[in-house]
Amino acid sequence: MKDTPSLPHSWLRRVSDYHSGGVSEAERAAVEAHLVVCAQCQQALAAYRRFYTLARSPVQLSAGGEEAWAPYRPFSEEETMTTTDLDREHGPTRTPYCQPPIPRKTLGAIAAVLMLTLLAASLLTYFRSSPPGPAAGQVSEFRLRTADSFPTGITRGPDGNLWFTEYIGNRIGRITPTGRVTEFPLPTTNSAPQGITRGPDGNIWFTETDANQIGRITVAGTLTEYPVPMANSNPRGITAGPDGALWFTEANTAGNSQIGRITVAGTIREFPLPTYDAPWDITAGPDGALWFTEGNGIGRITPSGQIRHFTLFPSQPTNTAGITVGPDGNLWFTEGATHKIGRITTAGQITEYLLPTGSVPQGITRGPDGNLWFIESLGNQIGRITLSGQITEYSMPTANSSAFGITSGPDGALWFTEQGSNQIGRITV
Helix, strand or coil: CCCCCCCCCCHHHHHHHHHHCCCCHHHHHHHHHHHHHEHHHHHHHHHHHHHHHHHHCCCCCEECCEECCCCCCCCCHHHCCCHHHHHHHHCCCCECCCCCCCCHHHHHHHHHHHHHHHHHHHHHHHHHHCCCCCCCCCEEEEECCCCCCCEEEEEECCCCCEEEEECCCCEEEEECCCCCEEEEECCCCCCCEEEEEECCCCCEEEEECCCCEEEEECCCCCEEEEECCCCCCCEEEEEECCCCCEEEEECCCCCCCEEEEECCCCCEEEEECCCCCCEEEEEECCCCCEEEEECCEEEEECCCCCEEEEECCCCCCCCEEEEEECCCCCEEEEECCCCEEEEECCCCCEEEEECCCCCCEEEEEECCCCCEEEEECCCCEEEEECCCCCEEEEECCCCCCCEEEEEECCCCCEEEEECCCCEEEEECC
């Protein structure tokens, strides 16, 4: 077959380069001469032009209810390169093919692959150009209905909402991730609910400090109360244990501090502490034991009742408050008097990190970002500390908010209580 002298690459490759403009003047002339006699390369050029037009056409995509681009429109006949167009540009077709023809099914498959490739490229461009999520440290606040309710403890419930205690308001509150608040009055007046946690039975359990009771509320709002055996036990923190029961602290003001255990059926057992150190918060550790803060140290109790105490500074009060398990398998806690964040291994090795400001840290929790987040009550800030000890602080919008408890929410944010401003707060990570 007589033809234009062969170029270094196949004609189809040269037609592609010709369409994109990546050829020299000499090669351009050679390709145009070849197009006059080759129907296959004419079809290839028409396909390149058609898909180039498609790639530049808008695609209908949406995010957040907004259109990213205008709707796709079909090609008109004028926009499609046809054999007649090629004849006008390069003269009549004389030789049908420069190589054996490609079957019609194969051409259809190639076209489908090209369409999918273009769609994938469009989606990639769209997602790369989508606006990023909210930056870390953005705070939203939701005011409670009951005035001066003094929200204190907060936890994530099994229903996808946040549940919290109202220490002065004498209520258990529930807030949805969208900020809708519902409050449930407690049967006992002036009970001073404080600590709160999700139980293994799918209910919410909490302490009633002044009423000397442990409370339970279902997600539907049904309340039950259980008296603590020791009078004036002053129950505070509460957590779900590894044994299917709830464990809580008793900071008896008469010096009889204990750790309590209540089954989901309401049976209570108490374990006296060897020294009076006013236990406060409590959490289940990664070692199958319960860990709690107490005055000037950290305590540990096994489900069978074996107790061990770790002292921070015998001559200096630290007022340890909140405690939680970190993603590193250690226990992290706050020191209100010394303005530090502490870390203790299950073997008892302690490391402390001084905060930039004298802020009286309180509650602490593990964040969804793999860091620890904590309350700076006096500093009116929310703090974040990495596992290596790097600290970042975020200011609160409301002055003197006196934040206290904090927990990780179902929406990937942190939720916390504001005692001074009577609000529930939310901060992005």
